Amino acid sequence: MSIPRLLTMLLFVLLMAPVGTAMAQQDDGSGEKLLEQLADASPASTEEALQAIAASGHERARAWLEAYGNNRLSRVKDTGEIVIVLNNRGRDWTVADAVTGENLGEMSRRDLDRIAINNAVRRQLAGVLAMLDLYAEDPEVREEAARDLMGKVDEAVLDPLIGRLDEEPVAAVRNRLEQAVAIYRVEQEGSIEAVDVLAGSLHPRARAALNSAVASENPALKAAAQKALLSVEQKLKMNRAAETLYFGLSLGSVLVLAAIGLAITFGVMGVINMAHGELIMLGAYTTWGMQQLLPGQPGLALILSIPAGFLVAALAGIAIERSVIQFLKGRPLETLLATFGVSLILQQLVRTVISPLNRTVVTPEWMSGSLVINDALSLTLNRMYVLGFALLVFAGLMLIMRRTRLGLEVRAVTQNRAMARSMGIKATRVDIMTFALGSGVAGLAGVALSQLTNVGPNLGQNYIIDSFMVVVFGGVGNLWGTLVAGLTLGTINQLLEPWAGAVLAKIIVLVFIILFIQKRPRGLFPQKGRAAEG
Amino acid sequence: MWLARPLQERSTQLFLGILFLALIAVTALHLALPEGHPLHVSAYTVTLLGKYLCYALLAVAVDLVSGYLGILSLGHGAFFALGGYAMGMYLMRQIGDRGTYGDPVLPDFMVFLNWQELPWYWYGFDMAWFAFAMVLLVPGALALVFGWLAFRSRVTGVYLSIITQALTFALMLAFFRNEMGFGGNNGLTDFREILGFNLRSDATRLGLFIATGIALAIGYVVCRGIVTSKLGRVSVACRDAEARTRFLGYRVERVQLFVFVVSAMLAGVAGALYVPQVGIINPSEFSPIFSIEIVVWVALGGRATLYGAVIGAILVNYAKTVFTGVMPDAWLFALGALFVLVTVFLPQGIAGLLRKRRKTTDDGSGPSDAPTTAEATA
Amino acid sequence: MTTFKNRLASVVLAAAMGTGATVALAQEGPIKVGVLHSLSGTMAISETALKDTVEMLIQKQNAEGGLLGRQLEAVVVDPASNWPLFAEKARELLAQEKVDVIFGNWTSVSRKSVLPVVEELNGLLFYPVQYEGEESSENVFYTGAAPNQQAIPAVDYLMNSIGVERWVLAGTDYVYPRTTNKILETYLMDQGVAKEDIMINYTPFGHSDWQNIVSDIKRFGSAGKKTAVVSTINGDANVPFYRELGNQGISSTDIPVVAFSVGEQELSGIDTGPLVGHLAAWNYFMSVDTDANYDFIDQWIEYTGDEEAVTNDPMEAHYIGFNMWVEAVRKAETTDVDAVKDAIIGVTVPNLTGGYAAMMPNHHITKPVLIGEIQDNGQFAIVWQTPSTVAGDAWSDFLPGSRDLIADWRAPMSCGNFNVKEGKCGASAGEQAKAAAE
């Protein structure tokens, strides 16, 4: 069908949506036809079929398109009826009638035939959905749609877009639409006024268009494009720098989280705890467990697993302290060996009890995606949360160590055990508490890491070495040192990575640590007094 | 002469005696008895024992620094692996044009990532003498530079341990990179000959096994010689009261450096003998976990008693072999439990246990008897 | 002193005896099938399921009356993701346990480490994982995909059906990605892709911080041309990689990622919500719509007792390999290695994707190539597949060193690297030098 016609229909439908619905109620089988058309469409004719559905204004059009996009539009093998798969886990799937939307109950996946979609089609689909969204009530949605359209415009949607431009009330959205059109204009028609529209835009597609213009023969266009590009260069550099810094801090925050627990068990108690990584792992698995307990509410589960993770790891810590470490007072080497054994046991335990496979930990809505600062800079949310979390944990620990009775006793015991004892401090109790605290914090790290990386038996292994590096680099027994060290190493690493590559960057950082320790044999913030000797 | 001294002391004679007896026994049982005879020692077992002996030598090297010098090195795997790579490079060059691509010079992995010519650092490794020299020199040199940096600036305790760990970790990452020209993750493998002997013949295996045994003997005597010499007592002095030792006029950092380098070279030799027997060298030998494991063997056997290190290494690895076969799904539990129990209930390691027994029979703690030192350190 | 002596002696002896003690008892009796997959260490994630698969197949075979009237017995060992240990365990299986065949290995390095042992002791090894090729051993049967059975078709698909013009080749820094990418680079250039339209990136194992790389990819992809990522990223590194992709807002419609090492099992550890539409190329998917497959899945779920249990490509490879071996043994009427080696060439068994797999003279098998899209249920929806099966190519035509090599283990040639130019076994130096020069 011709594009204008499609457009007018769209408009018509959207203006009198209620009527549309009413019309849909006493369905005339148009739904089936549309779906059949889509199901039987050849790769070439798929887009038309999609447009048709979009234009039909059928109340469930959107549902169909989305189901199609998610590979959930299927056809029952024997009846040929077209259904939407509601739940596609396991061997029997729940399906609903596509047209009426009524639930048809379970059906073996053997009997279902998926209506195929591929990447190319999905692209077109995205365009179509965006077009639909351009007519949504919510200007946010419209702007989002407009942004999606940038660089996706082809002559099929050009006129409707332009048509839409005139009616668009909100400036921001219009602005976007203009840019979207301009990109098309520059790339296809090489129009110079379009270049001016794109000037100053940070959107990568906009710049790509300008770059293509720079490459063109037309000198005027070339000049205009160059000028337009120049105006954003500086801004881009700034954004680049900001981005790298953010990357560095976020990696740093991960290191800090992983190491801070160790800074207590190792730094304060002098226990070389090789099982630290496994305590982190326990925290991560707790998150997974929580999400299993509360299916469908990953967010809530995640929040609950903060205390839970702490508790689990802390209890494990106490178990380790009571069963092993208490017998190894003042023999750090032995603690290393014993805890190494413990870590082996814990790993294999998870393998046999839960599974050697990684576990899925879902990222809640509010943590996924990224915070868009501008077209060139957006900060990933999950890492931002982790960064914040790390700082919170650190602050919390500082409070405990500086302000609470426990903290006081811990410092007393670590500085002079005998003296502290004689002053009536129960050293053993303090040991337990300290180790539990350190382990608990490791658990917290696990909860956070579950949002960034694998939750599997090897999780701990990947962090134990780095943790020790951070603690030592920062200066054993000094929490501030750990914080600074973690953030520094993280940032250095990310600064190096672009030109050195991931591997070399890591190597350089390690060599840097080695040389740094030559200069300052006791780390960034050396501990003063007796405790430092030996 | 300091190397002769240990030969006069009972414990060393005993150790060497048992070692050579074992070598002879295995050789005899391997050659004399027919396949299938219950007591026949198969070529597989011989190689396995050869591997254990390499680990034993490595453990002795680690015990020398951790037990007597008080330097807990968590990076000795690096020296072991470097020695191994030196040997591996020699073995690679020995393949010659028998490789898959039949290139006379380039090892297969270079051909098939189409490198044009041999990197400079591969030169010379086609000559046995050069390669074997490198087995000693490369780990030695690394230990020298690293140790000089560390000891000069008096890096001690966990700080030292952690940077040794950083060292081996960095090397591991480096060797994983294919640009390095050491075969990346696949490492060096598919060896054919050593000194003209076919590596896939049982005779060669037996030879390597015996060679390893002798190397262990020599290594043991060298270490024993050091620890029973005045220098050995100075090392113990450095371990227990560094400042005091300085005020007596000893240059602590040089003592540490000397012992550290010797230990590194021994580790290198162990690695070099290890590679032809297991048939592959790959960056995982650099992994910090492996280095920690070595320390575990030593502690298990009993620190500051060289024979303890030998026992520990052989025992743990034998346990591994058995467990991984008998209870594949649960062997880590056993191993982990072993570590925990020994450290908690046998702080002196197995050697400590033996010594307690021995104390009851005779009280032979002569002026320079390692056990005394070990006891006092606990 | 005496007690001390005894102790030390006993230790040494114990080592000698204990390992030597299990010297092969009972040659007749059950047919021994060695299983050489890591059950601990980093590779346990991938390999444990393969061990279970073999055990399941054996159980089934025995239920159907065994083989040659004898029962099958699995001999499982744990090489613990430790490469030298792989060689040692292989030797144990062949020399001590006297197994008739080994199913095992995942990583290239473990295979390389086992290879000399298997050749020396003349054993049989079935290797079930897609790999870099460039190898053909008389004693090894490669039931996984060679590069021409996975990488090249996948690229073709992206080029022709999606219209990709700009390529990111991202991989973990080891030999499989290196080789695959080298092959792809050559191939793409032959297809007229410009050098600056190809970006190659390598990361260490278990790389977990992808921020920089993903943002680079984003930038690279925003140049106007349709861009795709060809990922040979291995195992553990994938979860953080895809997470970062999702969070930095790279959707499959902008920059599709096609992965060669991500299967159902890896996905089972990832929240696939954000990944819908990204691609993977394999020779089998759990979602394959054939009864053979559905039966296999039912059998697997029953065996593991886990409703959520997934199947994947290497498992199918073992399924095929195992059946081929059984066929060959039947044909040869013995488990004798040499007999089986000769008998198995040409053996054809049904695969799970509704076709047949044949063992080629170069010890690789014929496979269909499937492209699947990740779905929100951790499964793949098949979007494309080769019209017919593709025969595995031991030596790539896109690497100068191996262009002229072929493998054919049938008499009279029986050679793993026959140089067709020179008409002799074993590539010669002269040819090699020329090839390298090109």
Add this chain to the structure above:
Amino acid sequence: MSIMTELANRDRVFNFLTPTDSPVDVRHGPILYLEDVTVSFDGFRAINDLNLTIDDGELRCIIGPNGAGKTTMMDIITGKTAPDTGSVWFGSRHNLLTMSEPEIASLGIGRKFQKPSVFEALTVFENLELAMATDKRVFPTLTATMKPEYRDRIGEVLETIGLKDLMHRPAGILSHGQKQWLEIGMLLMQRPRLLLVDEPVAGMTEQEMERTAELLTSLAGKQSVVVVEHDMGFVRSIARKVTVLHQGSVLAEGTMDQVSNDPEVIKVYLGEEA
């Protein structure tokens, strides 16, 4: 004459061959000489431009309340702590501030710590052996053998410190007093020109004290001895010349009687003890 002829002529040591750590030169002036030495640890001045000279063969006692800087002073002399300002000379040739602990030790300055520090893992015999004045570089140490004359010297010292029958027991099992003696014995083995003895009689019985007193006095003359001690009785029993340190600088100097009547000193001590 020309270098060549100098070289040809072997029976003399020529100045261009003279090693820098040649015997201490005390021909003109004292053996130890501290001038305007100041040290402060984050703000706190432990030593406050201290001036001190010890003559060759002198026995000097240094007393002073806790925190007077006695031990810090020893740290400076032995090279453990570097002063912020000032100069420290050993004889008139050796500037101690430019030397490391081992160098200073091999120059002939021996030190006994406040807290007895012996090698507990080694036997008494071995402790003395290590202390013995011999070539202490690495390889000579490695190849060193126990010569009869060494054995005799160790024997003598064992006699002097009365630990002969314990010679083969690890030093770790010794009593506090015995450790003190052992450490003094190690000092003797070093044959130093100057002994710095920090609280030698802490934890000793009366007789032990007397013997220590005898020993130290007997040493004086051959060697210079600096004793830091709290025990006034002991100091009185040995002291010829006493220096009183207070807040890092010299408060008074003279014979025991002189200083004990010095009003300043009395004030300080009473001030402390009251």
